[in-house]
Amino acid sequence: MGGLYLVADINEKEGCHYLGRLEDGKIKLEEVYRFEIKQIQKNGNEMWDLKYIFEQIKAGIANCRKIGKLPVLVSIAACDDLFVLLDQDNKVIDDMIFNLDELKNPETFKNEYLPYIKQAKCFLMLADYFCFLLTGRMQCNCTYLIPGGLVTKDTLNWNEEIIEKMGLNKSQFPPVSRPGNVIGNLTLEITDEIGYDFILMETLSRQTAASIFKSAENSIGKENENIQDTDQTQQTDRISIPDELKIIIGCLCILFIISHELKDMDAAIETIRKYLLSQ
Numbered sequence: 001m002g003g004l005y006l007v008a009d010i011n012e013k014e015g016c017h018y019l020g021r022l023e024d025g026k027i028k029l030e031e032v033y034r035f036e037i038k039q040i041q042k043n044g045n046e047m048w049d050l051k052y053i054f055e056q057i058k059a060g061i062a063n064c065r066k067i068g069k070l071p072v073l074v075s076i077a078a079c080d081d082l083f084v085l086l087d088q089d090n091k092v093i094d095d096m097i098f099n100l101d102e103l104k105n106p107e108t109f110k111n112e113y114l115p116y117i118k119q120a121k122c123f124l125m126l127a128d129y130f131c132f133l134l135t136g137r138m139q140c141n142c143t144y145l146i147p148g149g150l151v152t153k154d155t156l157n158w159n160e161e162i163i164e165k166m167g168l169n170k171s172q173f174p175p176v177s178r179p180g181n182v183i184g185n186l187t188l189e190i191t192d193e194i195g196y197d198f199i200l201m202e203t204l205s206r207q208t209a210a211s212i213f214k215s216a217e218n219s220i221g222k223e224n225e226n227i228q229d230t231d232q233t234q235q236t237d238r239i240s241i242p243d244e245l246k247i248i249i250g251c252l253c254i255l256f257i258i259s260h261e262l263k264d265m266d267a268a269i270e271t272i273r274k275y276l277l278s279q
Contacts, residue, residue, distance in 0.1 A: 005255040006032075006064060006071035007203065007248050008057055010078040010126070013037055015053065016244060017060035019069055020252040022261050027249060027275045032067065033060030040095075047095055050084075054133055062194045070196055073255045075203035076134075077247055078127035080144055085120040090132075093119050097126065100148040106165035117167040122174065127205075135184040135200050138174040143205040151176050177202050179254050201258060209250025210243070212265070216272035241279065249275065 002022040009016055017033040035056040038049040057076070064070055081100040084092045093116050102109045110117060124132060125144045132138050145151040150159055156176045163170055177183075183200040191197045203209070253268035262268050 002256075002261045003072045003259060004064075004069055005252055005259070006061065006074045006198075007251045007255070008060055008074070008076045009206070009244060009247050009251070010037075010053065010057075010076070010130075011206070011244070012079060015056060015060070016248075017063070018245075018248045018252075019064065019071060020248070020255075022256060022271070025271065025274065026278060027252065027271055029245070029248065030069075032069070033063045035060070042095060048097055050092055050095055050097075050129075054130060057130055057134075058190070058194055065195045071198055073201050073259060074198050075201050075251050075255060076127050076130050077203060077206050077209060077251050078125075078130065080147075080205045080207050082126040084124055084126060084129050085116055086122040086124060086129075087119050088121050090122070092129070100150070103148060103150070103162060103166065106162050110165065110167035114167065120168060120172060122172055123168065124174070128174075131183050131200055131202075134186055134190055136187045137184045139177040139181070139183065139202070140174055141202050141205065142176050142178055143208040145176065147207070179204050179208075180258050201255060203251040203254045206247045209247045212250040212253060212269065213241075213246040213272055216269045216276060219269070219273055220276055241276070 005020050007018055007020065014034060014036050016031060019030045019032055021028050038052045039046045040049045061074065082097050083100065084097055087093050096116060122138060124138060125140055127144065128138070128140050142151055142156050146153050150162060151157060152159065156178070158170055158173050158176065160170055163173065179202050181202040183202060185199060186194065186197050204212070249272055253262065253265070253272065256262040257264060257268060262271060
């Protein structure tokens with residue numbers, strides 16, 4: 001049996017923690033924690049309760065210790081399009097969460113949110129913000145940034161034209177990181193609170209993780225083209241997997257590769273394929 005790896009996945013409605021491992025070349029999953037996203041009323045608006053969500057992320061991690069199954073690597077995935085601006089004290093300004101869609105016209109974003117921009121010290125995607133709270137280290141996962149054009153795909157450099165139009169400057173944006181990069185260990189304070197330490201890794205955006213899973217699904221679909229219609233229908237029904245598990249499994253594949261339990265992404269896709277066929 002290989003090591004245990006934990007992925008916490010946060011979507012618009014809930015968060016879930018799954019432990020994963022490789023056993024005889026097959027992915028094994030175990031849900032260890034789940035919580036609903038909590039909203040708060042602030043300034044007449046309904047907003048995410050970020051403090052509560054972070055407490056739940058920690059609770060899910062701590063639960064692994066309670067059940068005696070400690071992960072060696074942990075990753076966090078969160079809503080792809082959401083980001084925050086931090087003030088000089090590294091607090092989310094007014095608990096406000098922004099959407100990357102608003103940056104399609106960065107000058108309009110600047111005009112609408114100028115009071116926030118004037119207070120901003122740092123930009124972080126939501127997943128990167130939760131990682132920062134755990135480790136004290138700031139970096140931005142490129143898989144969240146490339147689709148919206150905030151970083152260039154080839155060089156992974158920040159798009160300074162968009163940043164300038166937002167009313168910010170490049171110094172307010174942390175280094176861009178790739179999936180598989182080490183973020184760091186927990187802070188001493190968080191380690192004491194959770195009860196153990198581990199390495200937090202960059203994984204994938206939810207969309208990118210799902211696309212890896214889709215590659216495995218497509219390979220099965222091509223095989224099914226040579227199967228009789230009745231058999232094909234049964235096969236399709238048999239591999240119907242909830243979207244949240246597609247995210248979890250895609251993210252876990254990065255951790256499997258980092259730990260050398262899988263050689264590369266092709267091996268990861270083949271492992272997902274075997275998982276689908278076993279369902």
